[in-house]
Amino acid sequence: MPLRGHTLAFDLDGTLVDTAPDLVRALNVCMQGSGLVPTRIEQVRAIIGQGARALIERAFSLGGITPTPDDVDKRLTHFLDDYAANIAQDSRVFDGVTGVLSALTNAGARLTICTNKAEVLTKKLLDAVELKQYFDAVVCPENVSAKKPDPAHLLRAIHPSSAAQAIMVGDSAADLQSARAANVPIILMSYGYSQPSATELGADIVLDHFNQIPDAVFTLLARKKP
Numbered sequence: 001m002p003l004r005g006h007t008l009a010f011d012l013d014g015t016l017v018d019t020a021p022d023l024v025r026a027l028n029v030c031m032q033g034s035g036l037v038p039t040r041i042e043q044v045r046a047i048i049g050q051g052a053r054a055l056i057e058r059a060f061s062l063g064g065i066t067p068t069p070d071d072v073d074k075r076l077t078h079f080l081d082d083y084a085a086n087i088a089q090d091s092r093v094f095d096g097v098t099g100v101l102s103a104l105t106n107a108g109a110r111l112t113i114c115t116n117k118a119e120v121l122t123k124k125l126l127d128a129v130e131l132k133q134y135f136d137a138v139v140c141p142e143n144v145s146a147k148k149p150d151p152a153h154l155l156r157a158i159h160p161s162s163a164a165q166a167i168m169v170g171d172s173a174a175d176l177q178s179a180r181a182a183n184v185p186i187i188l189m190s191y192g193y194s195q196p197s198a199t200e201l202g203a204d205i206v207l208d209h210f211n212q213i214p215d216a217v218f219t220l221l222a223r224k225k226p
Helices: 020-030 041-050 052-062 069-085 097-106 119-128 151-158 173-182 210-224
Strands: 007-010 110-114 137-139 166-170 186-189 205-207
Touching (some): 007 151, 020 041, 041 052, 097 110, 110 151, 119 137, 137 151, 151 173, 173 186, 186 210, 205 210
Parallel strands (some): 110 137
16 A cells, blocks of 8 residues: 555644644633633634643633633633533534545555544544544553644654655644654644644645545655655
8 A cells, every 4th residue: 555654643623623623622621710701712712732731821811801720720620611512512533634534544554643632632533523433543641741832742652664654734834843843744734723824834835625635645655756
């Protein structure tokens, strides 16, 4: 098969699954009683990949409030409880994902997840949106010494493949920085949560639709040939 021996490592939020609706819903639930107006997705979309604490701090900031660490911690517990309980209430797999993952697997590729999302939430989400079966490995921050953008995270996700046998697919600066440090080619999806936009980050290829990934993968592999 043409992709046998190659590993494709995928980011999760903003690449495979549009999780923003549930993250922002959980944010607004945890901020109830704060006196602030509900946060809209477009106000926090660019920082979704930075974790729940960053979302809570931004919600306070949008209301002109500087929270104490204790304020954030109290909201964080509520956020995580609600998000875990309703992790795929409104989240959806991006169009084309399941068909492409199946095609890549059939072509012999090994697929993995490389995400900064907590392991328990990652596995719960993959189960809920029925993507778990496509991946040989799921590598989260708990599984490595340092998370993205550290290259150790991506290198763990592509192991036992070498950098020359791997491609990263993501949507953010952290994905790009990790790939560059690991010397792994990087495809970024333009529809993700990045700020600045994926087109400004200097990826090897930027795509608008997941259906374009197979052609992009073969383009990158062709570039590697002597």
